[in-house]
Amino acid sequence: MQPPTMQTASSCPGASAAPITQASAATPPADFRWPEGGVARVPFQVFSDPAIYALEQEKIFRGPVWHYLCLETEVRKPGDIKTSWLGDTPIIVTRDENGAVHAMINRCAHKGALVCLKERDNKPSLTCVYHSWNYALDGKLKSVAFQDGIRGKGGMPEDFDPARHRLEPLRVELYCGMVFGTYSQETEPLRDFLGERIGAFMERNMDHPLKILGVHSQIIHNNWKLYAENVRDSYHATLLHTFYTTFKVNRLDMDGGIVLSDKKWHHISYSKRATLQAADEYKQANVHAAKYGSDLDGPELLKAWDGFDDGITHSIQTVFPTLVMQLTLNSLAVRFFVPRGVDKTELFWVFLGYETDTPEQQKMRVMQGNLTGAAGLVALEDGCINSFVQRGTGSSPQQSAFIEMGGRTAESNESSRATEAAVRGFWHGYREIMGF
Amino acid sequence: MLMQATATYEKIHQLLRDYCHALDDGEVDRWTSFFQDDAIYQITTRENLANGYPLGIVLCEGRGMMEDRIKALKTANIFESHTYCHITGPLDVVEQMEDRWAVRSNFAVYRTMYTGEATLFATGKYLDVVDTSGGQASFAERVVVIDSRTIDTLLVYPL
Numbered sequence: 001m002q003p004p005t006m007q008t009a010s011s012c013p014g015a016s017a018a019p020i021t022q023a024s025a026a027t028p029p030a031d032f033r034w035p036e037g038g039v040a041r042v043p044f045q046v047f048s049d050p051a052i053y054a055l056e057q058e059k060i061f062r063g064p065v066w067h068y069l070c071l072e073t074e075v076r077k078p079g080d081i082k083t084s085w086l087g088d089t090p091i092i093v094t095r096d097e098n099g100a101v102h103a104m105i106n107r108c109a110h111k112g113a114l115v116c117l118k119e120r121d122n123k124p125s126l127t128c129v130y131h132s133w134n135y136a137l138d139g140k141l142k143s144v145a146f147q148d149g150i151r152g153k154g155g156m157p158e159d160f161d162p163a164r165h166r167l168e169p170l171r172v173e174l175y176c177g178m179v180f181g182t183y184s185q186e187t188e189p190l191r192d193f194l195g196e197r198i199g200a201f202m203e204r205n206m207d208h209p210l211k212i213l214g215v216h217s218q219i220i221h222n223n224w225k226l227y228a229e230n231v232r233d234s235y236h237a238t239l240l241h242t243f244y245t246t247f248k249v250n251r252l253d254m255d256g257g258i259v260l261s262d263k264k265w266h267h268i269s270y271s272k273r274a275t276l277q278a279a280d281e282y283k284q285a286n287v288h289a290a291k292y293g294s295d296l297d298g299p300e301l302l303k304a305w306d307g308f309d310d311g312i313t314h315s316i317q318t319v320f321p322t323l324v325m326q327l328t329l330n331s332l333a334v335r336f337f338v339p340r341g342v343d344k345t346e347l348f349w350v351f352l353g354y355e356t357d358t359p360e361q362q363k364m365r366v367m368q369g370n371l372t373g374a375a376g377l378v379a380l381e382d383g384c385i386n387s388f389v390q391r392g393t394g395s396s397p398q399q400s401a402f403i404e405m406g407g408r409t410a411e412s413n414e415s416s417r418a419t420e421a422a423v424r425g426f427w428h429g430y431r432e433i434m435g436f
Numbered sequence: 437m438l439m440q441a442t443a444t445y446e447k448i449h450q451l452l453r454d455y456c457h458a459l460d461d462g463e464v465d466r467w468t469s470f471f472q473d474d475a476i477y478q479i480t481t482r483e484n485l486a487n488g489y490p491l492g493i494v495l496c497e498g499r500g501m502m503e504d505r506i507k508a509l510k511t512a513n514i515f516e517s518h519t520y521c522h523i524t525g526p527l528d529v530v531e532q533m534e535d536r537w538a539v540r541s542n543f544a545v546y547r548t549m550y551t552g553e554a555t556l557f558a559t560g561k562y563l564d565v566v567d568t569s570g571g572q573a574s575f576a577e578r579v580v581v582i583d584s585r586t587i588d589t590l591l592v593y594p595l
Contacts, residue, residue, distance in 0.1 A: 212487075212489060213490055213491040214480070215483060215484065216586070217586045217587070218586065219588045220589065221589065243508055246511050247507075247508075247512070297501070298497070298498055298500035298503070300501070301504065346586065365491070366491045367497075369495065370496075370501075373493055374590055374591050377508050380513055380515070380590045380591070381515065383590030384514070384590055385514070387589070
């Protein structure tokens, strides 16, 4: 199947007056061919080739894809400013005085300097420190210092029109407490991009008043796609991450499944604690200890409550390309990862609760924060495992990974998680959008 | 009185030195012995502290949770072998209430991987509450505040 022709991001609203030529210089290496075997094979070259990395910036990060930028609560008040990234591109997210959220490239229309230098700020307007070009919170140029010169000398040419210059805007959509942006006019509406089932599960976990409980990040020394694979890989979970089995935490024999989005790009992996007999109990008292029998000396680590009545107690959900939402026990977090070069990635952890949590519930979420993150008892291995692949494959770009657990296609499997279906789903989307 | 205070002060110094040297010398089993039974150990970042966010990178309440951390890194967790070298700054007494001393000191921790690669892994400050009752000094609380938001690769040994 031929991939659809993807529009490069050459047209942005407001950009028409000062046409931006997003040079389509990035091309795949001439000798690059996806190997036989479809999505069950991944050529190692995609993890180490700078030309492919450059092409991804154009086709994926500046292409017709929605990207997570920040949480809505991070730009709650008028004048709030949050900086973020869209691939390599620095981004500003703002809320203006009328309450509208905007996203734009963090690059002055004059010389291209960063306009916002802080991760978070609150200002009535945006001013580039270099030459004091001043922008409204929606990115429109308000004024230019010394536009008319000084004492009649110097200044901009007479035909200089501030309306023809601005911070380059992104399209923005808000959903489930998150701000998404896209560079391309061709991107379909966000809900269509996600698909019904993915959207519904996001609403289950995230469509609540969100409260940040803690943030940190982790530098992982691997190509960003290795983490995208890793987080979709339900095959490795109990093999590499042995914390639960080592500590004989009961209820490990969980039912679960893998759901792929219609286009296969996004996924949900979920599991249910096997013996959920507490229905009446949690109706009577919304909060109760899960009573994991274990060899833990500090069993309060796993104190939990059943927050939903569908029996799902652990879930990881991805949105192509770089967003992850987790709700493992009660530990709710957004993870998003930003490529920092072909072999380096910054993985951000934003741990969340709901504004409606009781102090006891918040405490349980905080304690369960020990399970994931850079020092996560269950999953800290993910900080190094992808670099093992990066280092193992770097010298052999012509070789390929073999990804056939659970079959050779990318289909949902709601009876078993011993499958690499979601990994194949990622590569399905990647090939489609990259034209590989 | 002054001599007694000086002796106590030296015990606190000794605790902070022993703690770092035990970790740097790979005597990770000794780590929990520096804490009181119900002590709190937290690793967080400057950003979390400034925003009042309760969730950092590690939080142990009581020695049981600390023991679990050590057991996990010895038996469950996978990582490439490495060592720490702690360099600590002078100690400031922030507050003293009878046998409880709130003290602060800065640290830099270098990490050397088995490959020979040595890098600055973390800088920041220790915010400690040291209990000196019974003639012994031990941590009632040790909050490790890292300056950076970022951890390189992973954090498995306590700082």
